[in-house]
Amino acid sequence: MESTLSRTALAAFAPVVWGSTYVVTTELLPAGHPLFAGLLRALPAGLVALAFTRTLPSGAWWWRAAVLGVLNIGLFFPFLFIAAERLPGGVAATLGAAQPLVVALLAVGVLKESPSAWRFAWGVVGVVGVGLVVLGPAAGFDLVGVLAGLGGAATMALGVTLTKKWGRPAGASPTAFAGWQLTAGGLFLVPVTFVFEGAPPAIGLTALAGYVWLGGVGGLLAYVLWFRAITTLPVTSVSVLGLLSPMVAAVLGVVVLGQTxxxxxxxxxxxxxxxxxxxxxxxxVLARGVLQ
Incomplete structure (x- = not known):
């Protein structure tokens, strides 16, 4: 039987890959099209998953998959790319690092879990740590970008919490479950993208490589592992793994962009x-009565 450590390691793969989003967005993708980037990251990957698994939702899972897809994908992706385009990477990453704190609060209200001061306190420490890593004196605070960063943290936190509450239906593999959400989120983005951004940009080989990476590895593969982890591990523990994303982004900034x-x-x-x-x-153990 798979151990908790191995499940946690697989779950960590997702935020590690997502840490490349900022570099890929700024260095490979055409500027000014965050919604289109979100659309291409979600819909093709979702359709591939559906074609591979040939499994569709049934009963209440039609609307549940739609809700989860909009929260985890359809709203989160645009917020993510808008924040990445309008804010320095450090500011966007610090705002996103607040997600575990929101999940810790939602776990009490939605999942009826006992408040855990232990995990909330470490969530605060994580946000401070990320801020120290990625915030610099030149950090700027564009209002739209800040609202997008906070919106992304809030929508994904709610999506993660509801994913834990509803679980994964019997008979649906992790790939099918991820495919439902990626497809639902992608379909939500189709009209939104063309209303607000118009015609798609020209896509060269460089941009194509970026979209393939974000959709194939950062989309389908990462979300299969991520949603699998949410249904099998404590939701607050999984959400804190998201702190790996800004840390990886900072490392890539050193390796790829020459930062220090x-x-x-x-x-x-x-x-x-x-x-x-x-x-x-x-x-x-000695402090559990106080900290949990």
């Missing part, structure tokens, strides 16, 4: 890693 990391950034890395590890473990 100083003592402050390295301290932030240590704090964020500590938050990720601590959030995968239960509260200490």
């Amino acid at each position: 990391l100083g003592p402050v950034q390295l301290t932030g890395f240590a704090l964020a890693l500590a938050a990720i590890v601590a959030s995968q473990r239960p509260a200490p």
Whole structure:
């Protein structure tokens, strides 16, 4: 039987891959088309998953899949790409790092879990750590970008929580489950994209490579593993793994864009890693009555 450690490691693959989104968006994709980027990341991957699994929702899962698809994909992707285009990567990443805190609150209200000061506190530590890693003196705060970053954190947090609440229906594989949501989110984005952005941009080989990476690896493969993890692991523990995304983005900034990391950034890395590890473990036994 698969261990919790191996399931956690597979779940971590998704935010690690998502950490490449900022570099791919700014360096490979045509500027000014965040909705189109979200559409191409979602719909082709969803249709491939449906064709491969040949499994469709039934009963209440038609509307549940639609709701989850809009929250996890249809709304989240545009918010993500708008924030990536309008904000420095550090600001966008720090706003997104607030998602585990929102999930911790929703777990109490939606999942009826007992409040966990332990995990909430480590979530705060994680946000601080990410901020130290990626925020710099030149960080800018475009209002639309900030609202998009906060909107993305909120919609995905709600989507993650509802995914945990509803689970995955019997007879639906993780690939089918991800395909339903990617397809629903992609279909939601079709009219929205053409209303707000008009005709799609010209796509050269560089942009094509970027879209294939975001849709194939960062879309289908990552979401299959991500949704599988949500249904089998504690939702607050899974959500904290999302802190890996801005950390990977910072590393790619060093490797690809020639950026540097100083003592402050390295301290932030240590704090964020500590938050990720601590959030995968239960509260200490002696303090459990207070911290859970």
